[in-house]
Amino acid sequence: MAPTLAHYLIVSGLLFSIGLAGVLLRRNILIIFMGLELMLNAANLSLVAFSRFNLLADGLPNYNGQVFVFFIITVAAAEVAVGLAIIVALFRSKQTTHVEDLATLKF
Amino acid sequence: MQLTLFWIFSALMLLFALGAVLLRNPVSCAMSLVMTFVALAAVFVTLDAFFIAVVQVLVYAGAVMVLFLFIIMLLDLREEKSRRVRLSAWVGGGLVVGGFVAALSQVVSSLPALNVPKPAISDPAVSDVAAIGFALFKNFNLPFQIVGILLLVATVGVVLLSRKELK
Secondary structure, X not given: OOOEHHHHHHHHHHHHHHHHHHHXXXXXXHHHHHHHHXXXXXXXXXXXXXXXXXXXXXOOXXXXXXXXXXXXXXXXXXXXXXXXXXXXXXXXXXXXXXXXXXXXXXX | OHHHHHHHHHHHHHHHHHHHHXXXXXXXXXXXXXXXXXXXXXXXXXXXXXXXXXXXXXHHHHHHHHHHHHXXXXXXXXXXXXXXXXXXXXXXXXXXXXXHHHHHHHHHHHXXXXXXXXXXXXXXXXXXHHHHHHHHHHHOHHHHHHXXXXXXXXXXXXXXXXXXXXX
């Protein structure tokens, strides 16, 4: 028996919600960033699953979905580099990575 | 067989993702995240997406996680002291996440179109690297070049951001 599309979507949704929980509940800005990465990867998993389960007329997977995942991975790599540089600059000026100590913009 | 492999790697992936979110030491979090990405690459292989699986291991488990570990060690992060747990944050976060999971499982289980087994590929010998390459350079040529410029801008920006004195 082969897994169905619903299996992949449920696993992708669970991975997304674990990442969301990390973003909402953790207080270390680096761990929050890791939660963001988990959410991006969950989106990638559902895109690849849709691409594999919707075969084109010639019986091959729809590779446009996988090209889209390739672009997401590229942009995520750039995002990680810029985000970590911002975190390092923040740490230089405030000496903390705890979000509750970074309340300058709080209303 | 396929279903067994799918469940093994999905369970590993979700377990390590939980570890990445729940562990106290930032280095353990990063190591669990590496294992999450490797298990996710294995799940991509069960979907016959070999190119994406390789890129996932190279870019995420390789480059991105090296960057994370490097920053953790540069900032010399210690194990988090347990601060006072704010009940309101945990209740709110739990409600949002639980609501999301409940809504998603309801939608997925209510659509019979999602309950189809994986259709067979007509020609299993076809190379997905070649197919993705054709799509990338023929249909998505402009976005591909724009992404190249984005990477250049990100590199310049990171170098500028991490200079000693920001003017």
